[in-house]
Amino acid sequence: MSVWLFDLGNTRLKCARLHDDGTVGEVLALPHQAASAEDVAAAMEVALPARIEVAYLASVASPSLTTAVIDALTRRCGRISRACTQRRFGGLRIAYERPEKLGVDRFLALVALHARGGPALCCGVGTALTIDLLDGEGLHRGGRIAPSPELMREALHARASQLPAEGGRYREFADDTEDALASGCDGAALALVGRSLAEATHLLGEMPTLYLHGGGGERLRAMLPAARWEPGLVLQGLGCWAGVEHAHSRHAQ
Template sequence: MTRWLFDLGNTRLKMAPLTADGEPGKVVAIAHGEGDFAAAIEAALPRDGDIAYLASVASAQTTAALQEALSQRFARTAVARTAAHFAGLRIAYAKPDKLGVDRFLALLAAHARGGAWLVAGVGTALTIDLLDGEGAHRGGRIAPSPALMREALHQRARQLPEVGGDYAEFADDTEAALASGCEGAAVALIERSLAKAAEALGAAPGLLLHGGGADALAAHLPQAQIASHLVLRGLAQWAHRSGGE
């Protein structure tokens, strides 16, 4: 049986085959904000598949374009959605559908590891979610990621470069000051969340970082573990446990 996982985010599509041991295989990432997205996914997709497992937080138009492409290559598409209770995970939101499916799946993958975790996703947004050792989601935060902060500053003040500069505690040029301020803001929010999580749980949880911007922040958070493709791993868990096979 040929099964693939598709994580459609705000800026990129990440996709991988679902291996026989229930894990994502080699991951391919395609940006969908530029170029011919339809042609790119057509080139990357298998010719003939059985099931596509899809999680999307992208726009309805972009999601529809991907679903159309999947319908040409797969016999069936199963779309993951946030659930209040799933495989021992319990979501804090009174309206679970308001929690992005990417956060839900990242929490599901974290829960499968066992123990308590602060899960920080660093993509277009910075998302932070607290999961206790019993599988209860205690809530979270959403803020701009460092990359989005830089982009927003550049849009409002063109003289401020969108990229460049190295982190320093007290920078001596504009590029470094921007990198330091935006990365530092994200690090400070994560550190505060860790401190408050320890108060809430009575002990410090582990820290999982995932997403395209995770490596840059991990340099300032020595206790962090990088969890590559955490959403795809959660989607693999969902595929196995949802009965969608």
């Protein structure tokens, strides 16, 4: 059976085949920032096989872009199932009183980490910087949301066009504007991660494993040597969700 996973974020569509043994295949990343819905659909036509039996989709993108992706999948898929955040998933319990307000990407990353076991601090770096704490019993203790370093740079540039939106390298005390901007925005993210890790350790009585994922995580990776780099974490969680969803659908038949 040809089963594919799709993670639609605010800047990229990531997709991968789900193998019969539950493992996730090679991840394809299709950028769509500033692209039209038609451009995304065209990219999918080139990158994906002509026929897919089942597609599992997680989306935090705009309704129009999500609809375009679903339309493109409808032309090649026998069945499409869209993941949503659930208060409980197996032994995982979400802290939010209204679980639908927790982004499905954050939920699926927690699903993947719960499957591995042990306390975890999950740091996702995309358009936003998200941090979520999961204890060893599968209880989500809550999290944080902040602008990612890239979004900080874009916001500064939008308000003060003389400040470049990109460029520079991290330095503790920079002596030029580009480096100062990179150091300030990256440093703000690093400080938030560091404080969250310290507070999580105090709360749990042990240090959780720090996981880093998302398109912007690559830049912070070198400055977080203790972090485990897991770029496909959301798709891994979607694969776990798909396995349970498939079992339920077969039982209902």
